[in-house]
Amino acid sequence: MTSTNEDIINALKTGRAAKGISQRDLSARTGVPQSHISKIESGNADIRLSSLIELARALELEVKLVPRKALPAIDSIIRSNQPPRPAATRAQHLRNQGMQESPASQPRPAYRLDEDEENPPGPEVD
Amino acid sequence: MTSTNEDIINALKTGRAAKGISQRDLSARTGVPQSHISKIESGNADIRLSSLIELARALELEVKLVPRKALPAIDSIIRSNQPPRPAATRAQHLRNQGMQESPASQPRPAYRLDEDEENPPGPEVD
């Protein structure tokens, strides 16, 4: 199924929830202001590509342009990379703001609840 | 290899070249102004997600957030979806503006020079 703004944003939100970090935490890791993250996740901002890449990276996700025809194969890989349902974080359990089951048309975004990684060395971004 | 702004933009440029259409053509298909496409492809604009999705869709590409760990598998699929080197379009052959071989760190973006498809029926976008 083709992605919309909403699908991408939902993938970010789900990724953050899966990692069990707050908007404030994510802000600290990426430099994107928490207020902006709030707007993004609420669907109240049309995010720039550079911000999307920044946030995705912090959630161990990558922005890719993939051929539409390869979507079924790629979705299959993403699904097989998906961990079992993570234990809800405290905030998530009590609040569950905006977090919903992925719509049928959208494959579950992939993430893994690994141990918290330090920022790996990587190319510096402007 | 993780994607940067430049990688995504290059994928768009390569996709457009592969499809053999002009910036004006792409503009007509997406509603994104040709002048903006020029800026985007020149690296002089930090494109918004909605515009990225629009342009990608016209090029039969999809924006996806994929798990970093799944990148090797996904890159492999993209590579196998890659057609043989398309015959250069007239403009591309004569000008070759900004079109370069993909850097080693970036897998070739995937596209296929199929017959020109009419716009498929799809959900209307705001």
Added chain:
DNA sequence: TATTTTGATATTCTATTATATATAACACTT
């Protein structure tokens, strides 16, 4: 129980930049 503290997310305001329109520049063909 009531109040205060704490943690998380949402809203407001402003400067910078993306977007949209109009136009210019470039190169080839006739």
Added chain:
DNA sequence: AAGTGTTATATATAATAGAATATCAAAATA
């Protein structure tokens, strides 16, 4: 020189990004 196709640039407007602040709800304390 004029016509054609393509890409780049100038300018005005609209929206994002960032800082500051507000709101909400649970936990801690008196």
